[in-house]
Amino acid sequence: MSTDENKTSSDIPESPPEVRAPSLAWQPITPSGVAAFATARIGRLLFVQLIAAGLIAWCVLWFVTVNWFPIVREAISQLPDQGHILNQQLSTPHTSTLPLAENRFLAIVIDIDGVGTPSVATDLRVEFHRRNVAFCSVFGCLNFDYPKDSTIQFNRPELQSRWGAWQPMILWMAGLGVVAWLFFSWFSLATLYFAFVRVYAFFKDRRLTLSGSWKLCAAALIPAGLIAGGSILLYGLGIIDMLRFLWLFSLHIVVGWAYLVASPLRLTRASDAIPKVTRNPFGDEKPPGPANPFSS
Numbered sequence: 001m002s003t004d005e006n007k008t009s010s011d012i013p014e015s016p017p018e019v020r021a022p023s024l025a026w027q028p029i030t031p032s033g034v035a036a037f038a039t040a041r042i043g044r045l046l047f048v049q050l051i052a053a054g055l056i057a058w059c060v061l062w063f064v065t066v067n068w069f070p071i072v073r074e075a076i077s078q079l080p081d082q083g084h085i086l087n088q089q090l091s092t093p094h095t096s097t098l099p100l101a102e103n104r105f106l107a108i109v110i111d112i113d114g115v116g117t118p119s120v121a122t123d124l125r126v127e128f129h130r131r132n133v134a135f136c137s138v139f140g141c142l143n144f145d146y147p148k149d150s151t152i153q154f155n156r157p158e159l160q161s162r163w164g165a166w167q168p169m170i171l172w173m174a175g176l177g178v179v180a181w182l183f184f185s186w187f188s189l190a191t192l193y194f195a196f197v198r199v200y201a202f203f204k205d206r207r208l209t210l211s212g213s214w215k216l217c218a219a220a221l222i223p224a225g226l227i228a229g230g231s232i233l234l235y236g237l238g239i240i241d242m243l244r245f246l247w248l249f250s251l252h253i254v255v256g257w258a259y260l261v262a263s264p265l266r267l268t269r270a271s272d273a274i275p276k277v278t279r280n281p282f283g284d285e286k287p288p289g290p291a292n293p294f295s296s
Contacts (some may be wrong), residue, residue: 026050028222034259035266037219038212045215049186050179052222056229057178061171063236067105069167074101076159085152088145090130092154104238123242128154138242157276182225190218190258197260206267220263224256 004189025040027033028048037045078100083092090112097115099107107122112130125136129181136289153159196215201208208216235245 005147025219028219031259032264032266033215034106034219034223034263038208038216038267040215042215045218047181049218049222052225053179053182055180058224059229059232059236060178061175063232064174065109065171067103067236070099071103071106071108073163076156076163078083079154079156079159081155081157083154085150085154086148088131088148090128090146105236140175185226186218189221192218193260197264200261201264201267202270204264205270206264207270208264216263217260220259221256223259224252227252227255243250 025033025036025044025048028037037048080093083090083094085091092110092112094110095112097109097111099109101108102122104121105123107125109125109127111127114129123137125132127136127141129143132143132145134143137140153162191214194210194274195215197217198208198210198213201213231240231245231252234240234248235242240248
């Protein structure tokens with residue numbers, strides 16, 4: 001019998017454990033897609049965040065352009081030719097408390113003496129009083145005093161020209177403000193959550209580094225932001241009312257937490273990376289030891 005035939009299975013070298021290639025990080029919609037960002041480059045995460053932030057900002061700008069700006073333009077066109085705010089006091093010949101313009105989303109009213117306005121079926125009402133402006137909804141009113149030591153023209157010719165000049169700038173500033181706020185909130189929350197998610201992944205036997213945990217947390221917050229943007233879109237289209245909008249908008253907080261819990265479970269198990277060496281009980285293999293210097 002040849003020597004090769006006497007070889008036992010213990011003489012065959014163990015194959016290295018199978019290492020699965022990380023999934024390509026391209027969509028943060030599913031828990032598996034979010035988990036893929038744990039091993040992705042930071043540039044890819046920032047790129048996907050920028051796309052998501054752009055979509056959310058578009059929803060906000062679309063809502064403002066379609067549902068608020070036309071009411072503002074119409075209200076300005078209804079103002080008299082004279083009027084101003086001087087020494088924190090509004091002076092205008094307009095005396096009616098009927099809305100200057102309104103739809104189901106916004107109404108603009110001048111109520112100099114604060115006598116109250118007729119019932120207005122709108123979600124947000126802006127009331128200009130003698131000494132302050134009030135933003136009112138079903139939750140009550142927020143009052144803001146007019147600025148001190150400044151004169152503000154409150155008449156149709158002046159405000160029409162100013163609105164026409166500033167409307168594009170307002171849109172740009174609003175869009176950039178939404179994107180900046182989203183990145184700030186995503187980065188801040190990811191920094192707040194990543195240590196807890198790293199410990200959670202450890203006890204769930206998942207391979208996750210600290211940097212990977214931060215990237216996973218940042219990616220897990222993207223679908224929550226998309227739900228918030230979708231709620232604005234549904235509200236602007238009239239599919240849901242204000243109360244349902246507020247409920248759906250607040251739901252995005254819970255969605256972010258759900259992805260933080262579910263996404264680490266889609267990672268590779270840490271135990272799968274440990275090679276398992278088995279010995280043949282019937283073989284003549286001896287455990288390795290120090291070499292005999294006198295052996296031939």
